[in-house]
Amino acid sequence: MVPGHSRTPEAQAGATAEAARAHRFSQARAARSTATLEDYTELIAELLATYGEARTADIARRLGVAHPTASKTIARLKREGLAVARPYRGIFLTEAGRAMAERARARHRLVVEVLLALGVPPESAEADAEGIEHYVSEETLKAFERFVRQQKSG
Amino acid sequence: MVPGHSRTPEAQAGATAEAARAHRFSQARAARSTATLEDYTELIAELLATYGEARTADIARRLGVAHPTASKTIARLKREGLAVARPYRGIFLTEAGRAMAERARARHRLVVEVLLALGVPPESAEADAEGIEHYVSEETLKAFERFVRQQKSG
DNA sequence: TGCATTTTGTAGCTGTGGCTATATAATTCG
DNA sequence: CGAATTATATAGCCACAGCTACAAAATGCA
Ligand SMILES: [Mn+2]
Ligand SMILES: [Mn+2]
Ligand SMILES: [Mn+2]
Ligand SMILES: [Mn+2]
Numbered sequence: 478m479v480p481g482h483s484r485t486p487e488a489q490a491g492a493t494a495e496a497a498r499a500h501r502f503s504q505a506r507a508a509r510s511t512a513t514l515e516d517y518t519e520l521i522a523e524l525l526a527t528y529g530e531a532r533t534a535d536i537a538r539r540l541g542v543a544h545p546t547a548s549k550t551i552a553r554l555k556r557e558g559l560a561v562a563r564p565y566r567g568i569f570l571t572e573a574g575r576a577m578a579e580r581a582r583a584r585h586r587l588v589v590e591v592l593l594a595l596g597v598p599p600e601s602a603e604a605d606a607e608g609i610e611h612y613v614s615e616e617t618l619k620a621f622e623r624f625v626r627q628q629k630s631g
Numbered sequence: 632m633v634p635g636h637s638r639t640p641e642a643q644a645g646a647t648a649e650a651a652r653a654h655r656f657s658q659a660r661a662a663r664s665t666a667t668l669e670d671y672t673e674l675i676a677e678l679l680a681t682y683g684e685a686r687t688a689d690i691a692r693r694l695g696v697a698h699p700t701a702s703k704t705i706a707r708l709k710r711e712g713l714a715v716a717r718p719y720r721g722i723f724l725t726e727a728g729r730a731m732a733e734r735a736r737a738r739h740r741l742v743v744e745v746l747l748a749l750g751v752p753p754e755s756a757e758a759d760a761e762g763i764e765h766y767v768s769e770e771t772l773k774a775f776e777r778f779v780r781q782q783k784s785g
Numbered sequence: 786t787g788c789a790t791t792t793t794g795t796a797g798c799t800g801t802g803g804c805t806a807t808a809t810a811a812t813t814c815g
Numbered sequence: 816c817g818a819a820t821t822a823t824a825t826a827g828c829c830a831c832a833g834c835t836a837c838a839a840a841a842t843g844c845a
Contacts, residue, residue, distance in 0.1 A: 500697030502670065505762040506833090513802075517654065534822060541653030546803055548824070553801080560750065565811055567820065583762065590750070595778050601770040606657040608766025616755040617746065624749045660803090667832075688792060700833055702794065707831080719792065719841055 505612065512611035515581040516540070517550055518559055521568055522578035530567040584618060585610045591621045594628045659766065666765035670694070671704055672713055675722055676732035698766050704740040713747040738772060739764045745775045 492631035522540060524531035537547035551568055559574035570578060588610045592602035613621070674693060680687035691701035705722055710713035713728035724732060742764045746756035767775070 495693055499693055501758045501761045502693075503695045504758050509666070510801080512663070532822075533824095533840075539649055539656075540652055541657045542802085543804060545805085545825080549655050549802070572765050593744070594773075595774050597771045597774040601768050601774075604655045604658050605766050605768050605771050607655045608662050611762050612759050612762025612766075614755050615758050617751045619747050620746075620751040620755075664831085687794095688794075696832085697834060698793075699795080699835085703832075 508612050512608075513550060513556070514554065514559060515577060515608075515611055516576035517554055518574050519581040519585065520572060521560065521570055522575065522582065525569070531569070532567045536568070581610070584613055587618065587621050587625065588613060590625050594625060649739050662766050666762075667704060667713070668708065668713060669731060669765055671708055672724060672732035672759075673735040673739065674737065675714065675724055678731065679723070685723070686721045688720070735764070738767055741772065741775050741779065742767060744779050748779060 519535060524535060533551060534544050535557050537544040540547060551560060551562065555562065558571055559577060560568050560570050562568050580629040585606060588606040589602050592606060593599065674690060675685040678689060685736060687705060688698055691698040694701060705714060705716065708728065709716065712725055713731060714724050716722050716723050718722050739760060742760040743756050747753065
């Protein structure tokens, strides 16, 4: 059998490392569960800033999903206190929604910048950032900022 | 209203950019849908290499999920031709499963390396890599390889 | 060998996030 | 103003991924 229930010192250490890894998987699952919300708030904020309104149909088209899919996710945004809807006037963000959008936007931009600085082709940088951004912790974000800043000065 | 159906040249360009972004979101969704399979094959390969066997219960414990959850995902692995089970003898990978595991492992290691090279604290690097790895394209992988190689030489 | 333990499987629930088809409501324009 | 268009909502389907509770089967040791 595989370690996990014995009591030797080595097995103890193994169990600790194992729990640490399980915790990393849990964290990644938690991040995955908010990824959609981040993409929506980020996009809605952008539409509001650019056009003054964010309609469900536009959101759906830009995300490349059918409008009932967007509609259902927007229902989740409302339920979680991130957005409100004014019927036939579009979607608006709450304070919490704007905060999430702002963090998402900053993260997204920085991830693209770092990828570009690492020599990733622009198309790939844009594409990969769309997924990567949701898994970047505060510490990693800080390191990215330092790297980009230093890159520019050097 | 927001652009999307008019016919002016600017609207045309806008529609193209919009479709490109929708495509990026689609790609990220596709990557998300294989993330779980990559984690499982990677872990199973590691357990097989280390202990000679990969039992459902061990997989579940290491991922931090309940065993029925692991059981169901392993059923998906089998259905998709990535793994086979020998009852009460554990899970084994097919050729396709080993290929996926190998790519996942290489990607995972390289993402951690790059994060460390960028000055991300080890704990965060390990944690964030668990999510980031699934969204790194071939082109980005190549850029990461060049960066790490150059980093070591310089 | 037989029984306790371990391992696996299954049933049934939830939430998320996709889809199509259909219905309804609001807006806009002739 | 009324009709066509556009926008939104809803119903009902699917797959994935999580959970608990319970059942059954295999293993392995006393
Ligand atoms: Mn984004
Ligand atoms: Mn994204
Ligand atoms: Mn991994
Ligand atoms: Mn992972």
